Amino acid sequence: MTTSILNTWAHRMHFSPMLNVYFCSKQFHTLVKIRRPEIFCTPMMDSFRRLDEFENHAVSVLPPSIRDYYVNGAGEGHTLKINREAFRRLRIRPRLLRNVSNRDVSTTVLGQKVSMPLGVSPTGKQRLAHPSAECATAKATESAETVFILSAFSSTRIQEVAKAAPKGIMWMQTMLHSDRDCTLHCVRRAEEAGFKAIVLTIDNAVLPKNKAHILDDIPDLSTAVYEDYFLTKMTAEEMGNVHLQIRKIIDQSLTWEAVEWMTSVTKLPIVVKGVLTSEDALLAVKHGASAILVSNHGARQLDGTPAPIEALPEIVKAVGDKVEVYVDGGVRQGIDVFKALAIGARMVFIGRPMLWGLACGGEEGARAVLEIMRREIDETFALAGCSNVEQISRDKDLVVHESYYSRLL
Template sequence: MRSERTHAVGRPAKQLRSRSFCRSGQEEEEETFSRKRMNSFDREGGHCTEMAMVCLTDFEEYAKEHLSKATWDYYAAGADDCCTRDDNLLAFKRIRLRPRILRDVSVSDTRTTVQGMEISFPVGVAPTAFHCLAWHEGEVATARAAESVNTCYITSTYSTCSVEEIAAAAPGGYRWFQLYVYRDRKLSELIVQRVESLGYKALVLTVDVPYTGKRRNDIRNQFKLPPHLKVKNFEGMFQQETGAPEEYGIPANTLDPSISWKDVSWLQSITRLPVIIKGILTKEDAELAVEHGVQGVIVSNHGGRQLDGGPASIDALSEIVDAVQGRIEVYVDGGIRTGSDVLKALALGARCVFIGRPVVWGLAYKGEEGVREVLQILNDEFRLSMTLSGCRNVGEINRNLIQVSKL
């Protein structure tokens, strides 16, 4: 990515309308821009001026106000008391950096590679569900934004746009596909065949959902997709009996809680694509992942949405990096909100980080352009943090940047 920005980080946010699709099952509902972002007054000109979107928290505040309560609660949810969800953020704040000085950082480069493919900066888009709840174009807009900044987008199984629609919208994009193993293995196999034929470059096997975590607000809100939205990747694949238990329009017993390491080997036997395991939090499982020949692991606690009381992803990272000893690539997600968070993760050994909720906030703000702004802000912050720490490129980032006494 060029060092200059296509869109300035601190530019004023336009007075646009956000579109949300979860208002009691209604069709698209438009709202005017929040008064909170129109709270400054130009005394000389006699008109309101708009606050700038300068950090990811600005997008979070916008999304919280403009999305329906049920939609916001779904995206924001953590399991049980939300301790792990919250600790994902707090853990980054506990880490301190050791910047080096008097190093020529007049030229910097944020590029890196993941699975042999070059991306513009070490931040990718994590798999999150139901993007059409935040913006009418949903995952299509997300894919275009990721393509435009040349980074990796992991498409969710639970997309409200199909894998075919996403591939057609961003034909030059670098995409992986997030996969679950289902009781009916043929269902998983059919999806693998589809994404292979569409040019997806890797399979991300999510392994931390034998059952869905307890998310209290979703239960209180009786959250479900509005009738006009579907999990598009499964359209026509189920013959659901009327009144049968379901989750998001899919039979409730579709996921297979008996999944084990032998299923990793099975998946490898039906695909030519690299297999990356998402949901690793311990060195023991990291070592097993290496033994089973996977090409990478994502250190992840599912955004704190599954087991409450587990470690923050960033706290588990070093243990896993040490266990794999460079034999496979290690990525991390959960709690990344600033460029310095990205720097800390790379210093602790991550090849790349992935962000989930901030992408949805960008969608809620301005669709494709909003996601692109989120990614560009994070890239600019990362470049600044990297150079202020005395590093000119990602190859110079290492654990010497971390103040070990604060870990």
Template sequence: MSIREVEQAAAAVLPRPVWDFVSGGSGAELTLAANRTALDRVRLVPRALRDVSACSTASTLLGREVSMPVATAPIGYHQLVHPEGELAAARAAKDAGVPFTVGTLSSFPLEQVAEVGATTWFQLYWLRDRALSYELVRRAEDAGCSALVLTVDVPWMGRRLRDVRNGFSLPPEVRAANFTVDPASEAHRAVPGASALASHTSTAFAPSLSWADVQELRSRTKLPLIVKGILDPEDAVRAAECGADAVVVSNHGGRQLDGAIPAVDALEAVCAAIDGRVEVLVDSGFRSGVDVLKALALGASGVLVGRPLLWGLAAGGEAGAREVLGLLAEELRDALGLAGCANVSEASRLRTGRGPLPLDRATKHDEGIPR
């Protein structure tokens, strides 16, 4: 009936270390909790006496038609939660009519994921091996991916204490399938009191990524370029100046800088600074169709949804992932109509406000989830 219930179902079946890896954040998880708090405080002002008898969630993202203004967010290693991993999730996205973002650290090769037939975006982590980064871009182009998502907020992985306490590492059957020589092999070496995945990313990812690299990447590919991990309006403007086609306002779901501003609180300023020059997407904490409507009202073109898709995959495989996307579509249509919007474009004209935190949200973000 809700994404919350899917989350509970996933928590009941996933091993504790995997659950913590998927659902945890960095540091004291202040930003992780703040993402949800900020969304809960956004209030919509519905319009009355509007004809919503033909209410539609259809929209476009990067010039392509989508069933709703939603895409899946890039998340690595889907096989941690289900054997069919990214393949099952991509099939669910195809059926739902939304783009699927396959990551650099996908547990199936990007070509195999693209063959599913969904509108596929490829997410790129900037690697120390620059030639390998460009090789991944070429492969994404050859595989028919329709956009490139450059993640810019991970010079190294944030200090995720749940993973550290669990001594989290990848099981042998899960690997970074986009590489002939698996650069994530270090991520399989369990060390008590350390995150093997953090060790891996510190050696594989390039903390030197700069605007010059974004410009160089723009010159090397004709794919639409999405810059993901933007919170400051000045960075959004710089991304547009470097040739980006879209930015994603994101704090990496609370998994990088703990204490960073909630993405939804950064959204309006970014949209104002961009002033329509490129599309503005947003992620980090979105869990319902009402959340999507809030993002649209605040100026976003669409929302990337991450953890809920993995929860659905964990709880019910491909059918579970499809159920999550179906719930979002149903909830969004309901929210649009009740707000007096016959379509997605009308949502951008809704007024918003900020209210107090509901009492049932004034507790730790994952209270009540079974362990």
């Protein structure tokens, strides 16, 4: 079976050539073991210069059920649109005739240096985008020398991801489950694998109906992270029921005291993810959070919430320098990263764009996404008159809301 035949088969079946290995793996097992997935990279990827080009191509080739799983937001999708539109409402007030010949876009998070103020948010089931899945993303972020947050719903085991990128800066996402042993299982595996932080997602009290409906059409949604744990708790039939798995681990009775419990069972720093208000930010600090990731879960949980970039100012103001503050949601360009830094974020994260990179070219696609963002971040620093991250934070009103200019009309 030749590569050209596989590519033709994929085209006729409306699958990305990068997805051939996954969907053909059982039938063409020998071929998969011999050939690297990278040989199926889409040729046009080399010409992509913006993240929306990756998105447009990935959306056009992914099977509808997988595309919907990745693309859709909660409810009518209002917040999903707002996440991106909110960045467009911010204006950069560039400072000119500054010496920007020696720029440095690196920063530190939780005391560790990263090459740029951009990391990768947790996104589940990456094998649906590419057979190399989370291992490819881990390798790409390792190469980029930045943070990769592994999803609690990863399609790859924690140990496998750690082995794929042994020098990577990796954090582990988890939730406070109804069975605390389930949470501990995830935390201990992350500790053993050398992960540097635990990202505690707190905005998922229930599984929204629209997400549950989409999950019905997705193959192989069992989570590798909890597989060993579930094997001791569930029957084979239950293991294949993703809704049952999710119901078993979601705890709707949780309070902030549970965050304190989390800090008591691990020495790793706890990043609380999902905060959108100053009130909850202060509670996170009070109960032991080391950092806050301002996020609305990619607009996949509750429609009608503010965009994270809209919530960022009040949270930064509330916590001051008590903890580091990060943000994700709607970030698609280097200028978005710059805007978030100017408002007070220490670090910015992207989620879906990495899936588009994976779908277009596996590890190489993921690397390309990060390199494009790095180039845009550096370019924005130069054009806005900033040589480093510290200078951005010192400049007052470097980024303002568009209403700032309404006084001139």
